[in-house]
Amino acid sequence: MAELVATPEAGGQAEERVAVATQWQLMWWRFRKHKLAVGGTLVLIAFYVVAIFADFFAYADPQESDAQRSLMAPQPIHWIDEGRFRPYVYALKGTRDPLTFKRVYVPDTTRKIPIAFFGRGEPYELLGVIPTDRHFLAVEGASASQSLFLMGTDILGRDLWSRLMYATRTSMTIGLVSVALSLVLGVVLGGVSGYFGGIIDTVIQRIIEILRSIPTIPLWMGLAAALPADWSVVQVYFAITIIISLIGWTELARVVRGRFISLKEEDFVMAAELLGCSKARIIFRHMVPSFISHIIAATTLAIPAIIISETSLSFLGLGLRPPAISWGVLLQDAQNIQALVISPWLLIPAFSVIVAVLAFNFMGDGIRDAADPYL
Amino acid sequence: MISYIVRRLLLAVLTIWAISVLSFMIIHLPPGDYVTSYIASMSASGSAVSEGEATALREQLGLDKPITVQYAKWMGLMLQGNFGMAMEWGRPVSDVIGDRLTLTMVISVAAILFTWALALPIGIYSAVYPYSFLDYVFTFVGFIGLAFPGFLLALIVMYVGFAWFGANVGGLFSPDFIEAPWSIAKMWDLTKHLPIPAVVLGVAGTAQLIRIMRSNLLDELRKPYVMTARARGLSEYRVIMRYPVRVALNPFVSTIGYLLPYIVSGSIIVSLVLSLPTVGPLLLKALIAQDMFLAGTIVLLLGVMTVIGTFISDLLLMWVDPRIRLGRQ
Amino acid sequence: MPDAAKPLLSVRNLKTCFFQDEGTTQAVDGASFDVFPGKTLGIVGESGCGKSVTAQSILRIVDRPGRIVEGEIILSRADGSEVDVVKLKANGREIRAIRGGDIGLIFQEPMTSFSPVHTVGTQIMEAVLLHSAVGRKEARLRGIEALRSVGIPKPERRIDEYSFELSGGLRQRAMIAVALASNPRLLIADEPTTALDVTTQAQILDLLRKLQQERGMAIMLITHNLGVVAEMADDVVVMYLGRVVEQGKVDDIFHDPKHPYTKALLQSIPSIDSTPRVKLPTISGSIPHPFNRPTGCPFHPRCESFKPGRCDTEVPLLKPVGEGRTASCFLYQ
Numbered sequence A: 001m002a003e004l005v006a007t008p009e010a011g012g013q014a015e016e017r018v019a020v021a022t023q024w025q026l027m028w029w030r031f032r033k034h035k036l037a038v039g040g041t042l043v044l045i046a047f048y049v050v051a052i053f054a055d056f057f058a059y060a061d062p063q064e065s066d067a068q069r070s071l072m073a074p075q076p077i078h079w080i081d082e083g084r085f086r087p088y089v090y091a092l093k094g095t096r097d098p099l100t101f102k103r104v105y106v107p108d109t110t111r112k113i114p115i116a117f118f119g120r121g122e123p124y125e126l127l128g129v130i131p132t133d134r135h136f137l138a139v140e141g142a143s144a145s146q147s148l149f150l151m152g153t154d155i156l157g158r159d160l161w162s163r164l165m166y167a168t169r170t171s172m173t174i175g176l177v178s179v180a181l182s183l184v185l186g187v188v189l190g191g192v193s194g195y196f197g198g199i200i201d202t203v204i205q206r207i208i209e210i211l212r213s214i215p216t217i218p219l220w221m222g223l224a225a226a227l228p229a230d231w232s233v234v235q236v237y238f239a240i241t242i243i244i245s246l247i248g249w250t251e252l253a254r255v256v257r258g259r260f261i262s263l264k265e266e267d268f269v270m271a272a273e274l275l276g277c278s279k280a281r282i283i284f285r286h287m288v289p290s291f292i293s294h295i296i297a298a299t300t301l302a303i304p305a306i307i308i309s310e311t312s313l314s315f316l317g318l319g320l321r322p323p324a325i326s327w328g329v330l331l332q333d334a335q336n337i338q339a340l341v342i343s344p345w346l347l348i349p350a351f352s353v354i355v356a357v358l359a360f361n362f363m364g365d366g367i368r369d370a371a372d373p374y375l
Numbered sequence B: 001m002i003s004y005i006v007r008r009l010l011l012a013v014l015t016i017w018a019i020s021v022l023s024f025m026i027i028h029l030p031p032g033d034y035v036t037s038y039i040a041s042m043s044a045s046g047s048a049v050s051e052g053e054a055t056a057l058r059e060q061l062g063l064d065k066p067i068t069v070q071y072a073k074w075m076g077l078m079l080q081g082n083f084g085m086a087m088e089w090g091r092p093v094s095d096v097i098g099d100r101l102t103l104t105m106v107i108s109v110a111a112i113l114f115t116w117a118l119a120l121p122i123g124i125y126s127a128v129y130p131y132s133f134l135d136y137v138f139t140f141v142g143f144i145g146l147a148f149p150g151f152l153l154a155l156i157v158m159y160v161g162f163a164w165f166g167a168n169v170g171g172l173f174s175p176d177f178i179e180a181p182w183s184i185a186k187m188w189d190l191t192k193h194l195p196i197p198a199v200v201l202g203v204a205g206t207a208q209l210i211r212i213m214r215s216n217l218l219d220e221l222r223k224p225y226v227m228t229a230r231a232r233g234l235s236e237y238r239v240i241m242r243y244p245v246r247v248a249l250n251p252f253v254s255t256i257g258y259l260l261p262y263i264v265s266g267s268i269i270v271s272l273v274l275s276l277p278t279v280g281p282l283l284l285k286a287l288i289a290q291d292m293f294l295a296g297t298i299v300l301l302l303g304v305m306t307v308i309g310t311f312i313s314d315l316l317l318m319w320v321d322p323r324i325r326l327g328r329q
Numbered sequence C: 001m002p003d004a005a006k007p008l009l010s011v012r013n014l015k016t017c018f019f020q021d022e023g024t025t026q027a028v029d030g031a032s033f034d035v036f037p038g039k040t041l042g043i044v045g046e047s048g049c050g051k052s053v054t055a056q057s058i059l060r061i062v063d064r065p066g067r068i069v070e071g072e073i074i075l076s077r078a079d080g081s082e083v084d085v086v087k088l089k090a091n092g093r094e095i096r097a098i099r100g101g102d103i104g105l106i107f108q109e110p111m112t113s114f115s116p117v118h119t120v121g122t123q124i125m126e127a128v129l130l131h132s133a134v135g136r137k138e139a140r141l142r143g144i145e146a147l148r149s150v151g152i153p154k155p156e157r158r159i160d161e162y163s164f165e166l167s168g169g170l171r172q173r174a175m176i177a178v179a180l181a182s183n184p185r186l187l188i189a190d191e192p193t194t195a196l197d198v199t200t201q202a203q204i205l206d207l208l209r210k211l212q213q214e215r216g217m218a219i220m221l222i223t224h225n226l227g228v229v230a231e232m233a234d235d236v237v238v239m240y241l242g243r244v245v246e247q248g249k250v251d252d253i254f255h256d257p258k259h260p261y262t263k264a265l266l267q268s269i270p271s272i273d274s275t276p277r278v279k280l281p282t283i284s285g286s287i288p289h290p291f292n293r294p295t296g297c298p299f300h301p302r303c304e305s306f307k308p309g310r311c312d313t314e315v316p317l318l319k320p321v322g323e324g325r326t327a328s329c330f331l332y333q
Helices: A008-020 A023-033 A035-052 A160-196 A198-213 A216-225 A233-264 A267-275 A279-316 A327-332 A337-342 A344-371 B002-028 B034-044 B051-061 B067-079 B093-097 B100-128 B133-147 B150-165 B184-193 B195-221 B224-231 B236-242 B244-254 B256-273 B279-288 B292-320 C051-058 C093-098 C120-131 C136-149 C168-180 C198-215 C226-232 C250-255 C260-267
Strands: A078-081 A084-096 A103-117 A120-126 A130-134 A137-139 C009-020 C023-035 C040-044 C066-076 C082-084 C103-106 C186-190 C218-223 C235-240 C243-249 C319-322 C325-327
Touching: A023 A035, A023 A344, A035 A160, A035 A344, A120 A137, A160 A198, A160 A233, A160 A279, A160 A327, A160 A344, A198 A233, A198 B002, A198 B256, A198 B292, A216 A233, A216 A279, A216 B002, A216 B256, A216 B279, A216 B292, A233 A279, A267 A279, A279 A327, A279 A344, A279 B256, A327 A344, A337 A344, A337 B150, A344 B133, A344 B150, B002 B067, B002 B292, B093 B279, B093 B292, B100 B133, B100 B195, B100 B236, B100 B244, B100 B256, B100 B279, B100 B292, B133 B195, B150 B195, B150 B256, B184 B195, B195 B244, B195 B256, B224 B236, B224 C103, B224 C168, B236 B244, B244 B256, B244 B292, B256 B279, B256 B292, B279 B292, C009 C051, C023 C040, C023 C051, C023 C066, C023 C235, C040 C051, C040 C226, C051 C066, C051 C186, C051 C218, C103 C168, C120 C136, C120 C168, C136 C168, C168 C198, C186 C198, C198 C218, C198 C226, C218 C226, C226 C250, C235 C250, C235 C260, C243 C250, C243 C260
Parallel strands: C023 C243, C040 C218, C040 C235, C103 C186, C186 C218
Antiparallel strands: A078 A084, A084 A103, A103 A137, A120 A130, C009 C023, C009 C066, C066 C082, C235 C243, C243 C325, C319 C325
16 A cells, blocks of 8 residues: 655645745635636736737727728638748728629739738827837738728728727726726625624615516616717716616625624624724724635626626617727627628627636636635 | 515515616606607607697696606506506507516526526536536536626527528517417427527526535535435435435525526527517617607516516425424524 | 354454545544444544544445545344445445444434434434335334434424424434434444533433443444543543554553553543642643654654654554553553
């Protein structure tokens, strides 16, 4: 039988490292073991990089439309040009099919348009301050917006890749704003409910239960449709985030309340009270740090629902409206099944949604398991 | 037990009240009121409404009174079953809604049944064999299910059906049955069309339920009574199914309360994509046309049906859990 | 008439390990002892010394990731045949017949030992139906009788109640009733009185003694309470870190302990006769972390008679130190 017993020394060293690690270090070690969670985090970082640097990643003006380019299929990239690594695309000639009267695009194999990474394109301001004209993808010797259509175009001839970049920015940030509001509402109401108990708790609990029993989408649809049609894009954006967070806070409040209730009974809280600490100090200095990790986990897990809500509302035409660009707005074009069959690339934003939601779920799960493996 | 029923009933009534207030808000939020839209739709069809007529109408409907009185009047009408007129259709709201509400509940219930039928066995398996290969597979698939909002799944299903099979997989009835009156044959036709909407609607909920069942059962499996049952000589299958599963079933059953609103909610968008004759497409049209009476009423009725469903689930929970029946906290 | 010289249960060199990602724990590391029919064997030791895992190993109900890796557990059945429990198929028909049929088990916490959603009756009747070929009516009658025999008043009403409707003492009695419903020849009681107040403790111990006399049943009493052992046991086994360090008759152990651990344990019991205002003797050091087992004799870091060079390199085996007594200590080898 193999040696079953750990040697005392190795055991002792491992014990030591574990004994002096901080709470966050322990969390990080546990989090690291979750391959899916780490993967999800990396994906999310990539998404947010795109969101911040959308102008850099897009190569065309997302609003520029041209009927001549309507409903182009994604252009295939050819990677090897005469034996060397020099990616290029073919220029496309648009003609009308005499039989179906639909526009067809035929690659002109005589004109190769080389693609440059980090090349020069339309000027813009990076992060809103630094003027530059470098883009992630650019085209040599021609205008990118006339020749590059990596994800095809929509019915108005707008380049989908560039629109997707900007949509990512909107959709990923609306989630953050909304969840921040939910967080504030949830922590305050959940905390008050859990810490003070009694009648306040009962009332807030009932409110939460009522909100949870109401089907949310019809309600949001109603509230969103009630927004005046003449509001600006930004106003609509914020109104939508507020509407979504007004119902989404219930889940966070439940988590916070649960934590407060179980912590109230802990001995260290009583010890702090006996020492004469003020209630505020007890709450913020003693109780909150022990469940902050749970809050982070719950918040992370709340974001996907918000992204889905915004996408759903915009998909219906009740959320963000053009000229705003979000994943939901992009997917509006995919509502018509017949059109979708002809131009399936219109569905690509759906995968952004799915990947983002998956990534948030994996990361949130990893954080939650790291925060309390016994939960 | 009685106190439990009374409490849940009170909560249900309170919820319905809250929903009615919200629906009322929705109806009255946009600028202008019922009469303004009435005039607009009348002039659109060519007839004009005079000032006098407008004022008289306002008085009749109590639109010149304070908002609380209006609400009371509206609630009074509602309780009598008078839901007002749908502007765009020119017909009473109850006519326009017709079957749709029932159908909405039918597909929602079908989705819940599907969700349960799938989540229960998978959840049990995942808890009994945690960290096994199948457990990871189920967890992963479950995650995917969570990530696919219902309408996206519906879109993809429709696309696949159309592009690969050339068939329109949407709709709840075959063309012959759409206008036909209700009969056994029609109900059978409906059942044949239910699987796709039920699956599309239920997938996301399934993932959540699997996780709940798995974590609850994992907790129960650690408890001493499982070992006691085994020590009595019970077969492994019975040890698990008769005891910890039975206990873990309670929180599982209590999730219908929150599953129903979630699924009813999702059915709105899914039915749009799949062109189902339910309340969803109607609601959207009403909202876009600013027919707030129709829209608000739909929201109210949906909410009420959901609350009734939740109350039924509370009764179900009481039947299943002796601790509630006997009044123990 | 049971053969008093032949053991009912014979455990030989039992080793049970828990295999986890963080490491492997040897919960039971070579335990050997015998249980005789109609007699009570007390197994004592501190928490974590492997007493409960030993009991679970006997019934093959050790939780994953635990597993018996070595040893024999020979059970002598009613018809005289012998079977090695370790070799039986896990959760197979034979071991399931033994569980509840030949060997009954009661736990420390009666509240969590009952299913919260089934009546007491369901669980007793289940035990009866599993091991005897009777119908439901008969099973119910037997269940009522079982409840009566453990001293539960109005058993015909109690049988339909849920465990949370019974008081602590009644629950413990009910648990005993369930374990004894099929007349097992050995009752393993894992800390049966630890969760009870002193009065109820005494009642339960009296009940166990009475049942033992009535049925000629053997009892394996697992506890960390030396007082209970002194009162109930005929033979005693002392365990430390999964090993049996001493074994013998109860009087011998208590009046003439051989192993340093046993001596230290007995010394640390507060007594009405001890000198007042003198510090209570304790055993120095603490129980080592399961991943940090000491080499050689597991007790040597805390032993007063520690002999460097011997005790920390070799593992002492259980050897006789007198008539009917064994100990594993180099003081006697």
